[in-house]
Amino acid sequence: MKELNFTIEQTAAAARTGHVHVNGQELSTPQLVHTGGELGKLTAWQLKRVNVAAIKVNGLPWWLKADHQVNSLPDLHDFYHWNGLLLVDQQTRVAYQAAKPRGRKKDGVRFHDPVTGQLKFYQPADGLALQQALGADIYQSFDRSVDYYAPVDDLAAGVEQTAAWLPATSTVAGQTLGKITGGGLKDLRQKSVSAVQQAGMAGYSLAGIPADLPDKEFNRILNELVDLLPAAHLRYLPTSSSLTQLLIAVLAGVDLIDSDLAAKKAGMGVALVGPHLTSLHLDRQHFATDFTALDEKCQCPVCQGGYRRATIHQLVTSNAILGEQLLLQHNLFVLDRLMGEIRQAIEDQQLESFIQELRQNP
Ligand SMILES: [Zn+2]
Numbered sequence: 001m002k003e004l005n006f007t008i009e010q011t012a013a014a015a016r017t018g019h020v021h022v023n024g025q026e027l028s029t030p031q032l033v034h035t036g037g038e039l040g041k042l043t044a045w046q047l048k049r050v051n052v053a054a055i056k057v058n059g060l061p062w063w064l065k066a067d068h069q070v071n072s073l074p075d076l077h078d079f080y081h082w083n084g085l086l087l088v089d090q091q092t093r094v095a096y097q098a099a100k101p102r103g104r105k106k107d108g109v110r111f112h113d114p115v116t117g118q119l120k121f122y123q124p125a126d127g128l129a130l131q132q133a134l135g136a137d138i139y140q141s142f143d144r145s146v147d148y149y150a151p152v153d154d155l156a157a158g159v160e161q162t163a164a165w166l167p168a169t170s171t172v173a174g175q176t177l178g179k180i181t182g183g184g185l186k187d188l189r190q191k192s193v194s195a196v197q198q199a200g201m202a203g204y205s206l207a208g209i210p211a212d213l214p215d216k217e218f219n220r221i222l223n224e225l226v227d228l229l230p231a232a233h234l235r236y237l238p239t240s241s242s243l244t245q246l247l248i249a250v251l252a253g254v255d256l257i258d259s260d261l262a263a264k265k266a267g268m269g270v271a272l273v274g275p276h277l278t279s280l281h282l283d284r285q286h287f288a289t290d291f292t293a294l295d296e297k298c299q300c301p302v303c304q305g306g307y308r309r310a311t312i313h314q315l316v317t318s319n320a321i322l323g324e325q326l327l328l329q330h331n332l333f334v335l336d337r338l339m340g341e342i343r344q345a346i347e348d349q350q351l352e353s354f355i356q357e358l359r360q361n362p
Contacts, residue, residue, distance in 0.1 A: 003022075003174035003175055003202065004020065004021070004022040004138060004174060004175045004202040004203070004234065005020070005021040005022070006018060006019070006020050006021075006029075006202070006203065006232075006233065006234040006255070007019050008231070008232070009347070010346055010347050011253075011346075012345075012346045012349050012350075012351045013251075013351070013352075014223070014226065014251065014252055014253040015030070015250055015251055015252075015253050015346050015351050016029075016030075016253055016255070016346065017029060017030070017343045017346045017347060018255060020085075020234060020255070020256070022085070022137050022138060022175065023137045025084070025085055025137065027053050027054060027085060028343055029234075029255040029256060029343075030249075030250050030254065030255055030256070030257060030339060030342060030343065030346075031053060031054060031255070031256055031257070031339060032053075032054070032246070032256075032257055032258075032259045032335060032336070032339055033054040033055065033056050033085070033087055033236075033256055033257065033258045033259070034047075034052055034054065034055050034056070034258075034259060034260070034262060034263070034332065035055070035056045035089075035258050035259065035260045035263070036260040036262075036263030036264065037058070037263075038263035038264075038266060038267055038324070038328060039055055039263060039328075041321060041324060041325055041328065042325060042328060042329065043081070044080050044081040044082040044083070044084075045081070046325075046329060047082070047084070047332070048083075048084065049301055049329070050300060050301065050329045050330075050332040050333040050336065051332070051333060051336040052084060052332055052336065053084050053085060053336075054084055054085035054086075054087065054256070055082065055084065055085070055086060055087070056086075056087040056088070056089055056238075056258060057076055057086065057087070057088055057089070057134070058088075058089050058091055059088040059089055059090050059091060059127075059130050059131065059134060060089075060090065060091035060094055060095065062130065062134060063122070063126065063130045064113050064115070064116075064120065066130075066133075068126075070126070070129045070130050070132075070133040071133060073130075073133040073134055074134075075133075075134065075135035076088075076134045076135050077135045078135075085137050085138070086134075086135060086136055086137050087136055087137070087138055087140075088130065088131045088134045088136040089238070090127040090130060090131065090140065090142060092109065092122070092127070092142060092143050092144070092145045093145040094114075095109045095111050095120075095122045095145075096109055096111070096144065096145040096146070097145075098111040098112060098114055099111035104144065105121075106161070106164075107123055107124075108121055108122055108123030108124065108126070109121075109122050109123075109144070110122075123142075124141075124142035124165040124168035124169070125168055127141075127142040127168075128142070128168060128169055128172070138175060138176070138177060138202075138236075139169060139172055139175055139176040139177070140176065140177050140178075140179060140205045140236075140238075141162070141165065141166055141168070141169050141176055141177070141178045141179045141196075141201070141205070142162075142165045142168060142169075142179075143158070143161075143162040143165070143179040143181055143207055143208075144157070144158045144161035144162050144165075144181070145158070145181075145207075145208065146158035146181065146183065146208065147183075148183045148184060148208060148209065148210050148213065149183065149184070150183060152185065152188075155181070155182055155183040155185060155188055156182075156188055158181050158182070158208075159181050159182045159188045159191050159192045159195075162179055162181050162192065162195075163191070163192065163195035163196075166178060166195060166196065166199040166201070167199070169201075170199065173199060173200050173201050173202065174200075174202050175202055176201050176202055177201060177202060177203045177204060177205040177234065177236050178195070178196030178199060178201035178203075178204060178205065179192075179196075179205045179207040179208075180192045180193055180196060180204050180205065180206055180207060180208075180225065181207050181208045182208070183208060184217065184220075184221050186224055186228075189224070189225050189228060190228050193225075193228045193229060197230065201233075202233065202234060203233040203234030203235060203236060203255075204229055204233060204234070204235050204236065205236045205238055206222070206225055206226075206235065206236065206237045206238070206254070207238060209221060209222065209225075209237070209239055210239060211239045211240060211241035211242075211245065212241075215242075215244050215245070215248070218245055218248055219248045219252075222237070222248060222249060222252045222254070223252050226252045226253050226254065234255050234256065235253065235254045235255050235256070236254070236255065236256040236257075236258075237249050237254045237256070237257050237258060238258050239258055240257050240258055240259050240261075241259075241260060241261065241264070242261065243261060243277060246259055246261065247355055247358075247359075250342055250351075251351070251355070259335065261331070261335065262328060262331035262332045262334075262335050263328060263331075265279065265327070265331050266324050266325075266327035266328035266331050267324060268281075269281060269282045269283040269316040269323070269324075269327065270282070270327065270331075271294045271295070271312075271327050271330050271331065272330075272331050272334045272335070273294060273295040273298070273334075274295060275357075275358070276358060276359070276360065277334065277338065277358070280294065280309075282294075282309065282312050282313050282316045282323070282327065283313065283316050283317055284313075287309045287310060287312075287313035288310055288313050288314070289310060290308070290309040290310050290313070291308045291309070291310050292308065292309055293307065293308065293309070294307070294309060294312065294327075294330050295330070295334075298330065298333070298334065299333075300329060300330050300333035300334070301329060301333075302326045302327075302329050302330045302333075303330060307326055312326055312327065338358075341354065342354070
């Protein structure tokens with residue numbers, strides 16, 4: 001497996017464009033990593049048709065199912081016929097939430113499998129073996145997950161433990177993003193950054209920033225944190241949920257940004273349309289007789305394929321899976337187009353005015 005290579009092309013204030021090369025793949029950044037189980041409702045071919053470049057899959061259910069036999073797990077590229085970038089979430093957060101205080105060990109986390117009730121011991125070596133078995137293209141280090149607003153002693157213990165586990169990924173450091181933890185506390189985050197820097201990792205995973213933070217705090221911690229990072233390395237944010245958070249991350253200078261926005265909106269029967277990515281709630285009655293496309297100007301396979309709002313309204317209100325599949329394809333395509341426009345705006349030094357226009361109420 002080849003090392004991850006990241007180059008920065010252009011910067012505009014804190015934001016930047018660049019390229020990630022890893023395992024024969026090349027991605028332009030800033031780039032979205034799409035998440036959410038809903039993605040499984042589309043085939044790899046459908047994902048590629050709407051220009052999805054990177055996805056993240058939850059790893060813990062696979063690990064629990066394998067019961068220590070991770071070598072028996074499939075490479076998810078083969079399993080899903082997916083040839084794009086793949087990240088695997090070790091979901092330490094889930095393990096720590098299921099663990100009792102005495103389950104937080106120096107060498108891992110002991111917790112009960114939420115499905116079978118069996119006691120499991122999840123260790124840094126397991127997290128790496130899991131990512132390798134499932135074929136992740138970029139790895140992440142193992143972290144002791146602590147709530148963002150936990151007492152300072154707990155956060156400090158989390159930072160120390162997460163740093164102590166960095167050597168578990170030393171053989172693949174060139175392809176691994178080190179987890180930065182420490183809640184909302186600058187001193188702790190700084191310690192965490194220094195540890196990852198010393199370990200010579202390929203980049204930084206900005207962990208422990210929950211998507212349900214108020215936008216103001218999300219903005220504060222992200223900017224404070226990015227300020228602590230050396231410019232040259234890849235920055236990955238493994239949580240973002242809204243369009244506002246996505247834009248905050250781009251403006252702060254994050255390169256890879258997780259997003260469940262397309263899937264979440266599709267699940268609510270919503271299409272993102274028009275120059276402001278306005279939410280169109282297709283379940284509303286007046287769409288029953290609307291025979292226009294979701295977005296007349298959209299070039300996605302759904303809008304170009306002759307699907308009308310009335311048809312999608314009918315599918316959404318009868319809970320047919322096709323309705324969600326169509327909305328998901330449209331939303332993924334729209335977000336990819338947005339990221340292309342954002343990269344162009346950074347190249348043109350027009351990012352702020354581009355975002356101002358985007359956020360204007362129509
Ligand atoms: Zn469309």
